[in-house]
Amino acid sequence: MAGRKKDPLHKSFSYAFEGIFTCIRNERNMKIHIAVAALVVIAGWILGLSITEWCICLGLFGLVMALELVNTAVEAVVDLVTTERHPLAKIAKDTAAGAVLIAAIMAAIVGLLIFVPKGLLFLKQL
Numbered sequence: 001m002a003g004r005k006k007d008p009l010h011k012s013f014s015y016a017f018e019g020i021f022t023c024i025r026n027e028r029n030m031k032i033h034i035a036v037a038a039l040v041v042i043a044g045w046i047l048g049l050s051i052t053e054w055c056i057c058l059g060l061f062g063l064v065m066a067l068e069l070v071n072t073a074v075e076a077v078v079d080l081v082t083t084e085r086h087p088l089a090k091i092a093k094d095t096a097a098g099a100v101l102i103a104a105i106m107a108a109i110v111g112l113l114i115f116v117p118k119g120l121l122f123l124k125q126l
């Protein structure tokens with residue numbers, strides 16, 4: 001903000017990590033994203049993903065989790081502004097949740113496209 005002395009860089013990072021850990025602690029969906037990401041990493045390690053496939057998976061983990069953080073931020077700001085039911089509050093919360101959902105659906109489709117052929121090949125080789 002103008003006129004205010006900026007926090008040192010390490011402080012900014014520590015606030016950002018605080019936000020990430022708060023979201024992990026409080027949001028069930030974030031826990032689900034992390035569990036799914038962990039399973040994908042294990043499956044990817046077993047099936048031997050290529051560098052490109054790892055990049056795609058990591059990019060999608062980042063996209064979904066970053067949108068979950070933004071969704072949590074939108075929910076918090078809406079709740080801060082009003083505890084009353086309001087159509088604009090509903091639009092803000094529902095569209096932010098929709099953003100996470102779109103990314104998660106696309107990530108699931110991309111995951112299937114990568115993992116199903118590799119998984120079938122792996123099973124055939126057993």
Ligand SMILES: Nc1ncnc2c1ncn2[C@@H]1O[C@H](COP(=O)(O)OP(=O)(O)OP(=O)(O)O)[C@@H](O)[C@H]1O
Nearest residue numbers: 027029075082083084085086087089090093094097
């Ligand atoms: N102030 C409000 N005015 C109108 N509708 C609201 C309001 N607060 C919440 N809602 C509606 O209720 C839904 C659930 O809101 P809530 O704040 O409980 O989010 P949530 O379900 O806890 O989100 P998450 O799934 O991330 O935990 C919203 O998506 C919205 O449709």
